[in-house]
Amino acid sequence: MKRLRYENGDIDRVDEKILAELTANARITMAELARRIGLSAPSAAERMRRLEEAGVITGYGARVSMPALGLPVSAWLRIRPIPGELQRVAEILKAIPEISECDRVTGDDCFLARAHLASIGDLERIIDMIIPHAMTNTSIIQSSPVAQRLPRIPAGEDE
Known part of the structure; x- marks a missing residue:
């Protein structure tokens, strides 16, 4: 590459x-x-x-504490749309403000989404919005031992 x-x-x-x-x-x-x-x-x-x-730096931002904003529950949702519902599920995910990021991924699931919530009840509400159109598997985040960081950048060919 x-x-x-x-x-x-x-x-x-x-x-x-x-x-x-x-x-x-x-x-x-x-x-x-x-x-x-x-x-x-x-x-x-x-x-x-x-x-x-060059598009290497695409923006600048702040790191925000979700618990300080009243959102102490964070979760990863693995989402597998039922056949024919991929686009609808993508639109549903875009419309849920509690979902802070979502990637389309390979493997058994099609989407991996991160949500920040005030309560487990809010998590249940989010899941209920998705399950008519997809299967979900949810993991509540307990802690993050590796904070978001820059990965190692591969060395150039001449190094």
Whole structure:
């Protein structure tokens, strides 16, 4: 598989450092980012601009505590639509605001969705919206020993 290339070549170690720093803290100042990666602020800003233009950096955001928002129950739902209901199930999932992310996946199930809820009763309500059109298997999240993070980026061919 080819590595992503952008205007000035492959993603290099400096780009990886930029991505790691932004993943850890998207609000880092340009001066602090430049200091941490060993570049001047204008050079760091130019690197970020190129990563944005190449579609490597697609946005910036905040990490939000769901329990602090009154949503202490999180669950993964594995969803297998009944024949002919795939598109309808996708639309139902899009319309449920408690579902924060959903992927279409390979294997026995077609969708893997993450929901954040105020109660188990809310989870039951969500499942009841889906089950006329699909089978579900639900796992309540107890904890997350690995927080969302940037995966290891494969080394380039010339390294």
